[in-house]
Amino acid sequence: MAVQVDTKVEAIRAQLPAVQSTVYLNTGTNGPLPRSVHQAMSELALEEFETGRINMAGWMKKAELKPKARALLASAFRVQPSEIALTQLTTEGMNVLIHGIDWQRGDEAIITNLEHPGGQLPLYVVARRAGVQLRLADLGIGDGDVAGKIERLITRRTRAVVLSHLAWNTGALLPLKEIVDVCRRHGVLVLVDAAQSAGSVDLDLHDLDPDGYAMPGQKWLCGPEGTGSLYIREDRLGWFQQTYVNYGSVLYGSTDDVGGFFTPNAGAARFDRIATYFPLIAGQIAAMEWLVNDVGLPWAYDRISRLGKLCHDTLTNIDGVTVITPRDRMAGLVSFNVAGITPDALVTALSDRGITTRTIPHPACVRVSTGFYNTEEEIERLGAAIEEIMRDHANAGS
Amino acid sequence: MAVQVDTKVEAIRAQLPAVQSTVYLNTGTNGPLPRSVHQAMSELALEEFETGRINMAGWMKKAELKPKARALLASAFRVQPSEIALTQLTTEGMNVLIHGIDWQRGDEAIITNLEHPGGQLPLYVVARRAGVQLRLADLGIGDGDVAGKIERLITRRTRAVVLSHLAWNTGALLPLKEIVDVCRRHGVLVLVDAAQSAGSVDLDLHDLDPDGYAMPGQKWLCGPEGTGSLYIREDRLGWFQQTYVNYGSVLYGSTDDVGGFFTPNAGAARFDRIATYFPLIAGQIAAMEWLVNDVGLPWAYDRISRLGKLCHDTLTNIDGVTVITPRDRMAGLVSFNVAGITPDALVTALSDRGITTRTIPHPACVRVSTGFYNTEEEIERLGAAIEEIMRDHANAGS
Numbered sequence: 001m002a003v004q005v006d007t008k009v010e011a012i013r014a015q016l017p018a019v020q021s022t023v024y025l026n027t028g029t030n031g032p033l034p035r036s037v038h039q040a041m042s043e044l045a046l047e048e049f050e051t052g053r054i055n056m057a058g059w060m061k062k063a064e065l066k067p068k069a070r071a072l073l074a075s076a077f078r079v080q081p082s083e084i085a086l087t088q089l090t091t092e093g094m095n096v097l098i099h100g101i102d103w104q105r106g107d108e109a110i111i112t113n114l115e116h117p118g119g120q121l122p123l124y125v126v127a128r129r130a131g132v133q134l135r136l137a138d139l140g141i142g143d144g145d146v147a148g149k150i151e152r153l154i155t156r157r158t159r160a161v162v163l164s165h166l167a168w169n170t171g172a173l174l175p176l177k178e179i180v181d182v183c184r185r186h187g188v189l190v191l192v193d194a195a196q197s198a199g200s201v202d203l204d205l206h207d208l209d210p211d212g213y214a215m216p217g218q219k220w221l222c223g224p225e226g227t228g229s230l231y232i233r234e235d236r237l238g239w240f241q242q243t244y245v246n247y248g249s250v251l252y253g254s255t256d257d258v259g260g261f262f263t264p265n266a267g268a269a270r271f272d273r274i275a276t277y278f279p280l281i282a283g284q285i286a287a288m289e290w291l292v293n294d295v296g297l298p299w300a301y302d303r304i305s306r307l308g309k310l311c312h313d314t315l316t317n318i319d320g321v322t323v324i325t326p327r328d329r330m331a332g333l334v335s336f337n338v339a340g341i342t343p344d345a346l347v348t349a350l351s352d353r354g355i356t357t358r359t360i361p362h363p364a365c366v367r368v369s370t371g372f373y374n375t376e377e378e379i380e381r382l383g384a385a386i387e388e389i390m391r392d393h394a395n396a397g398s
Numbered sequence: 399m400a401v402q403v404d405t406k407v408e409a410i411r412a413q414l415p416a417v418q419s420t421v422y423l424n425t426g427t428n429g430p431l432p433r434s435v436h437q438a439m440s441e442l443a444l445e446e447f448e449t450g451r452i453n454m455a456g457w458m459k460k461a462e463l464k465p466k467a468r469a470l471l472a473s474a475f476r477v478q479p480s481e482i483a484l485t486q487l488t489t490e491g492m493n494v495l496i497h498g499i500d501w502q503r504g505d506e507a508i509i510t511n512l513e514h515p516g517g518q519l520p521l522y523v524v525a526r527r528a529g530v531q532l533r534l535a536d537l538g539i540g541d542g543d544v545a546g547k548i549e550r551l552i553t554r555r556t557r558a559v560v561l562s563h564l565a566w567n568t569g570a571l572l573p574l575k576e577i578v579d580v581c582r583r584h585g586v587l588v589l590v591d592a593a594q595s596a597g598s599v600d601l602d603l604h605d606l607d608p609d610g611y612a613m614p615g616q617k618w619l620c621g622p623e624g625t626g627s628l629y630i631r632e633d634r635l636g637w638f639q640q641t642y643v644n645y646g647s648v649l650y651g652s653t654d655d656v657g658g659f660f661t662p663n664a665g666a667a668r669f670d671r672i673a674t675y676f677p678l679i680a681g682q683i684a685a686m687e688w689l690v691n692d693v694g695l696p697w698a699y700d701r702i703s704r705l706g707k708l709c710h711d712t713l714t715n716i717d718g719v720t721v722i723t724p725r726d727r728m729a730g731l732v733s734f735n736v737a738g739i740t741p742d743a744l745v746t747a748l749s750d751r752g753i754t755t756r757t758i759p760h761p762a763c764v765r766v767s768t769g770f771y772n773t774e775e776e777i778e779r780l781g782a783a784i785e786e787i788m789r790d791h792a793n794a795g796s
Contacts, residue, residue, distance in 0.1 A: 017447060017448045017449075018447070018448065018449060018450030018451070018452075019450075021448075021449055021450065022450065022453070024450065024452070026452040029451075029452050030450070030451035030452050032450055033446065033447045033451075035447075037447075038443065038444075038447040041443065042440065042443065042444075045436070045439065045440065045443070046436075046440075048431065049415060049416070049431045049433075049435075049436040050415045050416065050419075051415075051416060051419055052416030052417075052419065052420065052422065052428070052430055052754075053416070053427075053428035053431075053616075053623065054416075054422070054424040054427050054428050054754055054756075055420070055754065056749070088672075088673030089644075089672070089673045091643075091644045091645075091672055091673070092642070092672060092673055095641075095642040095643065095672065099497075099641060099642065102527060111658075113655070115655075117644065117645035117648075117653070118644060118645070120653065120655065120658075121643040121644065121645065121647065121648060121653070121660065122642070122643055123658065124653065124658040124659070124660050125639075125640055125641065125643055127657075127658040128639075128658070129500060129639055134657065134658045136655065136656055218451075224675060225451065225673075225674065225675045225676070226624070226673050226674065226675035226678075228673075241523075241526075241527055242523055243493075243497060243523065243641065243642070244490070244493040244497065244520070244641070244642060245489075245493065245519040245520055245523055246487075246489045246515065246516060246519065247489075247515035247516070247519065249519065250515075250519060255515070255518065255519070255522065257511070257513075257518065257534065258534055259525075259532065260509075260518075260521065260522035260525040260526070260532045261522070262519065262522050273673075274486075274487070274489055274490060274493070275486030275487045275489070275490055275623075275624050275626075275671075276623065276624065277622060277623045277624035277675060277678060278623070280624075280675060351454070356450075356452055356453065358452075
């Protein structure tokens with residue numbers, strides 16, 4: 001059995017050149033690109049170069065790409081294709097959601113202390129432009145009674161909560177279903193930054209039932225940079241207005257140019273990206289097909305989680321290492337610090353040893369991402385490298 | 399001399415495989431991609447695939463791309479790099495400009511009858527969401543006293559005029575400087591859709607002095623789909639608010655997460671695209687370098703204009719062809735109709751003869767784009783093909 005798993009992991013790694021040149025522990029920034037993704041993108045790019053971007057045959061072919069990507073994403077997250085918008089990154093989804101609300105001066109929004117700029121900044125913009133009052137929910141590292149902490153900040157003026165499903169900094173997987181239940185009772189929208197959960201956590205979006213769920217394509221889903229998706233349940237599409245639009249955002253032929261009337265496109269496609277370099281969509285499709293057909297999403301989720309726990313345990317067992325991530329609420333992100341060594345110095349020292357991780361600014365720490373293509377041996381190497389760095393550091397200081 | 403020009407045109411065409419498989423008369427939709435653009439994109443895509451997208455060396459290299467693209471674009475349009483935002487397409491620039499205004503209920507905006515959905519739709523969205531009243535300036539085909547027609551619609555509540563520099567449908571090059579003069583006198587912003595002028599018309603943006611000028615990368619500038627730029631004069635940056643934002647939109651370290659305070663990034667970069675597939679920027683750079691160093695922008699502008707006029711004359715001289723484009727106000731777009739043949743039928747018949755053009759919905763017509771890489775012989779072929787189609791049509795009908 002162990003041999004079978006190793007064989008499978010080896011076969012997967014053979015499709016990912018990027019994981020062969022380094023111990024690749026930063027999928028949380030960008031995942032490695034599978035061979036089939038690079039190939040699909042290269043083929044379409046070559047075709048556009050050689051035959052041009054103005055011929056009917058090319059357009060007919062490219063017209064099939066977005067529906068196909070939408071269907072694959074919808075299936076992976078157990079929703080309808082009409083509930084998936086194709087975006088360019090998580091941050092775009094958050095912008096669509098946050099700017100999609102017709103805020104009134106004096107409205108309130110809750111944001112947590114664990115958010116990424118992708119969720120923070122669009123909210124800060126509407127705070128300034130629309131006079132929205134922000135309430136900061138201090139969730140600590142994301143453990144404890146998260147839903148309760150949020151609920152205590154809800155007032156009659158609260159319109160939305162902006163939060164991550166899986167915190168990019170502490171690695172905590174927040175109890176989203178419970179949070180949604182609380183917010184729904186108060187009529188508060190839940191707008192989710194899913195940058196770290198999409199592709200690393202088994203998702204049933206109808207069951208979790210957030211009002212908006214903004215996902216990336218280039219991290220755990222191993223797609224191109226410049227791809228992502230956004231889930232909005234079909235019967236809640238009308239709760240969000242369109243902001244940035246192009247000709248594809250509206251129903252064909254629906255505009256009245258005298259008065260500026262128009263009808264939005266059907267389904268979540270009304271919130272689609274307004275710019276498309278088509279090889280990106282070909283790559284997004286290839287990534288989803290590879291994950292579903294060759295890797296297997298359930299297997300990937302399970303392996304990410306098991307390697308994450310292994311990493312957590314490995315680091316916890318090293319004297320002088322403090323792991324921040326709550327072990328009972330995590331997936332594939334592990335954040336930690338080493339006594340006496342700054343995160344910058346540690347990331348550099350690990351990089352010198354062929355191990356790629358990253359620093360996090362708040363809380364200042366080092367973050368490891370365990371991808372389904374990582375190996376148990378790589379986690380061991382990480383632990384050994386940290387011990388070595390600590391020894392070197394102690395010797396240098398003595 | 400004629401031989402020299404032909405040699406130059408042949409050398410240019412050798413760099414553009416797409417113009418070799420068809421008579422390429424639709425640069426107004428997408429230009430042909432030069433070899434160096436495809437190569438720059440392919441090289442970076444391969445590097446990202448092989449070495450990953452999380453290593454410091456890669457980031458350092460990619461960090462140089464946007465400043466380089468910005469500098470090239472600024473130089474081409476005779477402005478400062480700090481006045482150029484890197485966008486993904488014209489429509490994104492129009493969205494940035496139009497959503498960037500803090501509209502008040504009852505404000506008015508003027509839009510012309512010649513606009514593309516890229517300018518129309520964001521304005522229709524703010525009309526609906528912010529209660530902005532639209533005034534439609536009927537400019538006919540774009541000839542006559544355009545500035546006067548616009549001025550007559552200006553009231554005390556008028557905040558902005560949305561219009562194209564070069565109309566995508568009739569091919570008319572509007573007298574932008576005159577329009578800007580009129581609007582400035584009334585304190586009205588001029589927001590320009592430059593989809594067809596950027597790269598086809600010699601531009602001195604400080605001299606023309608629009609308040610915002612949204613340009614594409616993939617048409618006359620021969621860059622990748624998913625690239626564009628937006629000019630806003632430095633001392634008017636504050637007239638526009640940020641809407642869609644990401645971490646690059648703000649000054650590093652400037653956010654106060656308790657209250658949602660932040661400081662925009664310096665210069666027009668605050669309005670940069672929020673999603674970047676870096677090979678696109680490498681392609682945008684390669685396209686501008688090719689245009690500036692190998693083609694020569696002044697030569698290209700002159701040739702586009704001369705071929706446009708030649709096309710206008712060739713078509714005008716055919717009995718039964720009605721050219722819509724005003725000959726004294728044009729560049730490289732020529733719109734026309736053939737008596738008794740629908741635009742769809744004509745475009746198809748031309749395509750059957752190896753000539754790529756396109757239809758325009760309003761006014762219903764066929765549009766030809768004359769690129770600097772087209773030849774006089776191709777314009778002759780177009781004329782001959784139309785005459786042949788007309789003969790066939792007459793015979794079929796008799």
